[in-house]
Amino acid sequence: MNEVREKQSNYRPLSSKKALQKTMGRYYALTNYHRYWGKIFRRPLAWVTSGAPVELLRAFNIHSAYPEQYAAIYSARNATVALCEVSEAAGYSQDLCSYARSNIGGVLRPDLAPLGGMPKPNLLVACNNICGTVLKWYEVLARHFKVPLLVLDTPFLPHEFTAQAKAYVLEQLISMANDLEKITGCPFDEKKLAAEMKRSREITSLWIETRQYCQNSPSPLNAPDLFINMAPIVVLRGSKAGIEYYRKLRDEVKQRAALAQGAIEDERIRLVWDNIAIWPQLFSFYKMFSEKGACFITDTYSGGWAVEHAPGTPMESLAATYTEIFLNRSPKYRANQLIKLIEDYKANGFVMHSNRSCKPYSLVQEVIRKEVMRETGVPGLMIEADMADPRAYAEEPVRNRVQAFLETFL
């Protein structure tokens, strides 16, 4: 048995961190002061799900805010439990997604929410490509704020995206554009949409390129870097600020790769991560790995935003891009995706976070885990936790499993 090195890994900080803070700080300031400028610039504020077709909203000058993104911040700032307790007291089940619970908690008690909670929306846009929870959650919000709710229903894809399903989604996008014309008083301009999508594609390809450098050994980035740096691609997709930021990040990561600088000192085990980050334990959890020389070189979660747009007219491309996302696809598809990541990134193993909150992401994981282990021959570990609610995290049992898993690499 080799000696397990107990040495604490020194984490290599990214110098683009300042730019990230500035970019995101500006976005949050803009969003939270929307009431002062929204009317003047005739830019309504929409609360949208992470899988909503924002390029279409941007084509109508709509400013988007993401309850899921805010919920992740609530969690990183230790406010989730208090906010969840508010919504649980209001009758929402503990089994409901903790993003939904903490968001609703923040709506009911903004004083308990970091950043003073979210600014009031003028409309809501939900797309069920990520889960069914968002539909009911946004209905609750629509009743509370008495604002319009637009829904994009993307049928689950057990196999390929059929012509029928395509037509169904496309039709909805066209009617969504009609609704948005009425709500904003702004005519739909296909050219503007095309321009938005072009910028969005540019951000996406920068994110893809950045991630690909992690195929290098040692990997220039570890999972917490990926999780932190995905914020702009979620909220600033299609914006110039987003493009600027990802150019900076790409340059730094490219340079790290060229200099063979790893995100962690002494990378010995390369792992792939599956599921949403464990936000309340972002550093302590991943440190259990990094201090044993294990680096998460890529993941399926922040990788969800590293997907090229589908071809076709702007509307067709939107329809396919947003319907074909991995959470809306079969376990077989997801297993293949993981297998490909393990091969492309030369990973030695993978870790799945069975996330109590996120049923569509988690329920099929055991089947996928078995299949991936069989196909690749690398070990896969399952950890039980929650992306935001620390009450679902049992430190000792988690540490036990992680240690046992890492010992199998000795």
Add this chain to the structure above:
Amino acid sequence: MPNHYIGVDIGSLTVKVVLIDDDLKIIGQGKERAGYSGRTIAQKLIAEVLAKSGLTTQNVGATVATGYGRVTFSADREVSEITCQAKGISHLFPSARTVIDIGGQDSKVIKLFPNGKVADFTMNDKCAAGTGRFLEVMASALEVDWQEISELVSASKKPTKISSFCTVFAESEIISQVSAGELKADILAGVCDSVASRVASMSRRTGLEPDIVFTGGVAHNDGVVKALAKQLDFSLLISQEPVITAALGAALIAREIKK
């Protein structure tokens, strides 16, 4: 000469110590309730085991700690129970491919490669169902001594059904069965079935490959052994002292460190 090795397993309920020599022979062992400070008990047990064999700490080449209390114990290395259990079992049963371990606070299923290394594992925690703790709580609700369980269960003709997995709810279920006049032996047999079925479903999830070794304190309990073998439809191998297999594995790892 420091040519002896110690494995200490500080579990949630009991502390186990195994002392081996250079030829991997067990030359001493000890076991005691963990109580408030598993670490103190471990130190005491080690001193006793060494004294009984006429040895001192000078004779110890290395010590490896495992179990929930491993982190607080200063040993040459702390190793997870999964790795230790696999090591101990494959030493005792080289043909083992699956290990089912029911301890005080968790139960686990470990799949082994033919070389004895861990291929995969599943653990049941956060919940006491299917663990030694569950059995203990039910036995005390029935005012039955831990040691009497096996004997009583063998007398049962018609085990009752315990449907709750939750330890607290199962306890009240048992109390109502008592007041409904069910026989103690039948209720206990029901309890054993319940533990077995919980662990069996976890085992099936991990995948079963013979030979299957059943270990941990609960493997002493014939009622659970029979129920589990029946539910899995496999025969189970059990070592003479299933309680100490993880500590044995730790001792074997201690010897490897030194080599």
